[in-house]
Amino acid sequence: MDEKTLVEQLKQGDENAFKIIVTSWQDMVYNTAMGILQSAEDAEDVAQEVFVQVFESIHTFKGESKLSTWLYRITTSKALDHIRRKKRKKRFAFVQQLFGENNEVIAHPPDFQHPGVLLDNKENARALFKAIEKLPENQKIAFVLNKIEGLNYQEISEVMNTSVSSVESLLHRAKTNLRKWLQQVYQNPDKPRRF
Amino acid sequence: MEENKDIDKILQSLDGIQKASPGHFFYTRVQARLQKEEKSTWAQLASFLAKPRVALSTLFIICLLNAAALFYQRHALSGLPEQTEQGSADDYNTTLAANTYYDENTEAR
Numbered sequence: 001m002d003e004k005t006l007v008e009q010l011k012q013g014d015e016n017a018f019k020i021i022v023t024s025w026q027d028m029v030y031n032t033a034m035g036i037l038q039s040a041e042d043a044e045d046v047a048q049e050v051f052v053q054v055f056e057s058i059h060t061f062k063g064e065s066k067l068s069t070w071l072y073r074i075t076t077s078k079a080l081d082h083i084r085r086k087k088r089k090k091r092f093a094f095v096q097q098l099f100g101e102n103n104e105v106i107a108h109p110p111d112f113q114h115p116g117v118l119l120d121n122k123e124n125a126r127a128l129f130k131a132i133e134k135l136p137e138n139q140k141i142a143f144v145l146n147k148i149e150g151l152n153y154q155e156i157s158e159v160m161n162t163s164v165s166s167v168e169s170l171l172h173r174a175k176t177n178l179r180k181w182l183q184q185v186y187q188n189p190d191k192p193r194r195f
Numbered sequence: 196m197e198e199n200k201d202i203d204k205i206l207q208s209l210d211g212i213q214k215a216s217p218g219h220f221f222y223t224r225v226q227a228r229l230q231k232e233e234k235s236t237w238a239q240l241a242s243f244l245a246k247p248r249v250a251l252s253t254l255f256i257i258c259l260l261n262a263a264a265l266f267y268q269r270h271a272l273s274g275l276p277e278q279t280e281q282g283s284a285d286d287y288n289t290t291l292a293a294n295t296y297y298d299e300n301t302e303a304r
Contacts, residue, residue, distance in 0.1 A: 022225055027216040034215050044217055048228045055229060116213030124208035147209045175206065182202045 003067050010058045021067070022051050028068065028149070029075050031116075035148035036079040036140060038112035038129055042086075046078050053078070065158060072149075072159040076141050114148075131181045139174035142167055 001020065009017035029050050034043035053074055061070055112133075117125040132140060138160070145151045145159060156167045243249060 019222055022222045026221050027214050030217045030221075031214045040215075043215075044224075047217055047221070048225050051225045052229050052232055056232075114209075114212065115215050117208065118211055121208040121210075124205040125212075128205050128208050148212060178206060179202055182205055183198065186198050186202065 004063065007058065007061060007063060007067065010055070018051075018055055021054065025068065025071050026051075029071055032072060032075045032144065032149055033079050034114065035132075035144035036076065037082060038114075038133060040115075042082060046075065046082050049078050050074050069155075069158050072145070073161075076145075076159065080137055080141075127182065127185065128178070131178045131185075134181060135174055135177060139170050139177065142170040143174040143178075146171060 001017075006017050006021055010021065026047065030043055030047040033046040033050070034040065037043050037046060050071065054071070061067070111126050112129045113122065113126060114129065132143060135143060141160060142156055145156045146153075151159070153164045153167045153171075157164045160167065244253075
């Protein structure tokens with residue numbers, strides 16, 4: 001069944017069409033969310049949210065872009081919202097802790113390990129993910145789509161609604177930032193660093 | 196030199212990465228989430244309507260609409276010619292006459 005037919009059927013409320021869409025694109029959505037969020041639980045949560053939104057707002061999809069492009073857009077924006085929500089919660093918990101209202105210790109998650117990384121690269125990938133976490137939002141999205149999802153510049157520009165040259169620039173800046181941060185870690189491995 | 200090599204290695208560590216996939220029965224979990232969201236939408240609507248501010252505003256709007264309807268109805272009635280007593284009597288007589296005519300015809304049969 002082609003994409004257009006699937007979308008039309010889902011617009012008419014066909015549950016089978018929805019099932020086909022979920023099973024066909026679940027890995028793509030989950031993998032993208034995991035690259036941005038660096039947590040299996042959060043990625044699962046966001047992936048579910050993405051498909052709920054697809055079901056609820058399929059009538060707004062006009063078919064001007066590919067379904068996968070639309071899914072990438074929803075996933076990246078939901079993942080960024082999730083990070084912002086988490087940061088807000090963390091700040092709030094920290095303030096509560098300062099005023100002694102909440103004695104819970106703020107949990108710092110352990111370093112993220114992507115399940116798809118080759119065994120030889122595991123240690124290096126751990127350091128890279130730590131650095132990716134600190135990238136500005138747009139650079140992070142472009143880098144994850146390129147390196148983890150394997151999208152080319154043209155595809156990334158369609159997802160991010162920007163020009164190919166902007167994507168090139170974003171990726172160049174992302175790599176420069178990552179290199180800078182990794183150099184700092186390399187020179188002072190014990191000292192925690194920020195950009 | 197060594198440092199640059201190591202950093203290059205780190206930057207290339209995502210080459211050949213495999214896609215992560217959610218656990219089994221992901222579609223079932225999405226369905227459960229959808230049902231939960233639907234329920235919570237109704238619950239949200241109910242709690243929104245139950246807010247005193249919303250409830251009072253709705254009541255005020257209903258009263259306002261009623262008052263407006265009453266006002267316009269009175270205004271429309273005042274524009275009609277008043278029905279006189281003679282008019283009513285004429286109407287009555289006409290009806291009576293028609294009834295009588297009907298009765299007479301029935302008796303003739």
